Amino acid sequence: xxxxxxxxxxxxxxxxxxxxxxxxxxxNRHNIGFMAADKIVDDYGFSPWRAKFQxxxxxxxxxxxxxxxxxxxxxxxxxxxxxxxxxxxxKAVPENIYAFHDEIDIEAGKVRVKKGxxxxxxxxxxxxxxxxxxxxxxxxxxGVGRPVHGEVHDYVLSDFSKAExxxxxxxxxxVSKHCGFLLDGRDSEFMNKVSLDxxxx
Numbered sequence: 001x002x003x004x005x006x007x008x009x010x011x012x013x014x015x016x017x018x019x020x021x022x023x024x025x026x027x028n029r030h031n032i033g034f035m036a037a038d039k040i041v042d043d044y045g046f047s048p049w050r051a052k053f054q055x056x057x058x059x060x061x062x063x064x065x066x067x068x069x070x071x072x073x074x075x076x077x078x079x080x081x082x083x084x085x086x087x088x089x090x091k092a093v094p095e096n097i098y099a100f101h102d103e104i105d106i107e108a109g110k111v112r113v114k115k116g117x118x119x120x121x122x123x124x125x126x127x128x129x130x131x132x133x134x135x136x137x138x139x140x141x142x143g144v145g146r147p148v149h150g151e152v153h154d155y156v157l158s159d160f161s162k163a164e165x166x167x168x169x170x171x172x173x174x175v176s177k178h179c180g181f182l183l184d185g186r187d188s189e190f191m192n193k194v195s196l197d198x199x200x201x
Contacts, residue, residue, distance in 0.1 A: 009091040013067045013183055015040065016083045018101040018124040021073040027159040029144040030076060033100040033124075035168075036142065037069050039176040053089065055082040063180040068092075077123040080131030087132060097137040098182060099128060100175075104152060106143030109167035111175060111194045113140050113187040138182070140175070167198070174198055 017037025025031055041049070046060030046069060055072040068090055072082030087097060095115070101124055106112055116136045119125035129135045147155035160168055174197040181190035 007091055008093045010093050010096065011066065012090050012092055013062075013065060013096045013098070014070065014083070014087055014090065014092045015067055015179075016070045016072065016079070016086075016097065016099050016128070018076060018079050018099055019071065020075050021071075025157070028157050029160055029164075030102050030156040032102045032142045032144060032168075032172075034071050035172055036100040036140070036175050037071050039172045040179060041069055043176045053082050053085040055086075057086060063183060065180075065183045067183070076127075078127055079124040080127030080129070083128050084131035094132065094134050094136045095138070095185075097132075098140055099125060099137060100140045100142060101125065102144045102156060103141035104144060104146050104156065106141055106145070108143050108145035108164060109171050109198060110143040111141065111171065111191060112143070113138060113182070113191055115139075115187075138187070140182070142171070142175070170198055 015037065017033035019025065019031035019034030041058055044060050044062055046058045049056040049058050053070060054074050055070050057068060057070045059066065059068055061067065068086060070082060070086050072079040074082050101122060105120060115138050119129060125139065128137065144156065146152065174194040178190050178193040181193065
């Protein structure tokens with residue numbers, strides 16, 4: 001596998017928030033992965049972001065586990081270059097890598113998690129598969145829904161609307177609050193907890 005060391009470390013987790021760098025993209029639907037990463041960093045008191053691995057990275061702990069958080073600055077379609085470099089440096093195993101990304105095939109404000117599978121045309125996931133040499137990493141699929149009118153490309157590269165921001169904040173808060181379940185491989189429990197929190201709102 002291209003992105004992995006032969007000597008692997010199963011005691012470290014790599015969370016990759018996917019998005020595009022630059023202020024003009026900051027509030028795009030396509031950047032919800034960056035937003036999730038920023039929320040986790042703030043909530044768990046991670047160290048300041050630093051430039052490395054063709055991206056921004058930081059280290060911290062969640063429920064006593066060491067977690068590396070990464071935001072590639074390669075632009076979405078080359079995200080795998082950055083994730084692969086970090087995975088190789090930290091000797092991460094595929095089952096401990098989580099990509100947080102926008103998902104148009106899931107209703108806005110809903111969250112799903114799965115391991116492996118195809119990329120459904122998502123350029124960030126495709127790049128990760130190509131550079132890691134495996135599809136067997138986890139995907140935290142942050143639903144943004146499909147556009148009613150217009151092209152998908154234009155939709156994901158436009159900002160969240162005022163109405164969407166009403167669910168966006170609570171969704172990011174719930175994802176951050178319960179991400180410790182991901183470290184235990186308890187993806188179903190993570191999804192249940194996030195769903196319950198969002199129903200309360």
